[in-house]
Amino acid sequence: MKKKILVIDDDLNIRDYLVSLFNDNGYEAYIAGDVKEGIKEANKIKPDLITLDIEMPGEWGPRFYRQLSQDPKLKNIPVIVISGLSGHQYAVVKAVASLTKPFDREELLKIVKETLN
């Protein structure tokens, strides 16, 4: 069965990019445009991995992570931060990785593969 990845980013173009990239590499990608939607989707699809943007309208990425880690059913899902914000690596310290936009495609796929295995 394909591993499920939830992409949370407010930029439609970046969401499309990540979805294509993950689908093309044998994963099943899902999307959410903000924190609220992200929590809803995470509960619904129970993803194996989440990629998270930091700066989004409304609530920001670290708040999503806090809510995620407080939910016993979701707290073990690994999170990869992908953000253009400087200092993002300090925003979610427990993330498995923090990548800076524009990220290296191969590096992201390598981290995803290692995390899911």
Place this chain on the structure above:
Amino acid sequence: MANKLLLINGDKDFAGALKTYIERQQYKVVIASTFDEVRHQLDYLSWDIIIADPFLSEDMAACLDSAKKKNSLVQLIILTQRDKLETAMDIFESSVLRYLEMPVNSKALDLALIAACKNISFNIKVSRYSETLADLHSTQDLLNQLFEEVPCYISVQDRNFRITAANKLFKQHFGSQIGEFCFEIYKHRTSQCNECPVAETFQDGKSHSTEEIVTSKFGKQYNVLTQTAPIRNEKGEITQVMEISTNITQIRQLQDHLISLGLMLGSMSHGVKGMLTALDGGVYQLETGLTQKDDDRVFKASGQIKTMADKIKNMVLEILYYAKSRELQYEETTVLTLAESVISSVKPMAKKNAVKLEVSIPKNLGKIDVDRKWMEASLVNFLENAVDACVLDRDKNDHLIKFYVKKNSRNQICFTIEDNGIGMDTETKDKMFTLFFTSKGSQGTGLGLFIAHRVIKYHGGTVEVESEQGKGSQFYICLPFRKPDNANNVEFPMANH
């Protein structure tokens, strides 16, 4: 060193005996027995004591007189025949130390010489003292000149912070306010400043430094770097403190430009990163679309690449728009649209802080030429400050901000922003539009009202402020309906003003 004594007497034997007697008392004695010898000795040598018979020649009186003029410190003792003494006294009067008669009484001579020596040593002391005094005067003049001419504001203050002395530049910019309080002159305050380097120096005797914003007698604001130094009395007690302030307004203006540039670059770089990622995504979609022969994906990817290229182009234009001086981007908009947009931006903040808004915007105020982006940001800043002033006020239970828009008699559009928040003291009121001045401590940047005020000024508008501490503030912002004639020459926000 032995005193030099010239003995003038026509009687060589007498003079010789006298010389032997005097030399025993450690004087260096030379005898002049003829007028020529006298003249020679007086012309070429300097003498401490002269014992003279003034009747050696007719010209002796004039000769001795000129010797006395040449060296006013020389001690003159007259030694002559008893019957000539009175004549000598008539001639020389009080310019002579002693009048002795021949043949001389050795005791009288000894006493005369002792008196002469005392005078000589007294004269030496006086002359040294005069030299020291002259040195002191020139040092004082030099120090005074330095104090006056140093290109800093220098004031000296007593324990009550009253100015006791000030230099030229200080007087030029702040007036000759000797005796007035420092905080009144520098800051137009009625009480001592909260953090006062002068008070600290009085307390610990060390030099302290602060950065201040002061107001000149012409109402101009200066950023100054202030340093203090204690002035002590002979017992080592601090009696006064000197305050030296350097005007760093221009440096601060430069920093203002750099900060604007830094803020702009920070926000831009975040946007650029997002765009590059999306562009990268477009390239990926295009490549994989071509490989997979997926026309939809190729089509979508080329659209995305095009959109990103446009976005990057716009961003570059925006960078140029900020980095280079630019004209305000005037557009015609209705006063109603502008005012409503401003209010809708502030509403959430007011609501969150339980501050009521009373708004009056008549619909028939017509159209106005403004740079809408900047004007909205400026008015919002004034309103947000009003909300802050209400939040900080703990004395009143209900807080209200009134926002009225109307036309004034000079055909200008006027925005009245009135709050019942904490109000401002005179210092805050004076300096609120100065760069980096903030009354909000670490919560404020000192940039907001500075930029907001500039926007109004560059639109040819004015801002008037009334405020009472504890009661609230009123801002009257008036703008011309049409673009001012010099508007095209106005650069914003990078212009140096």
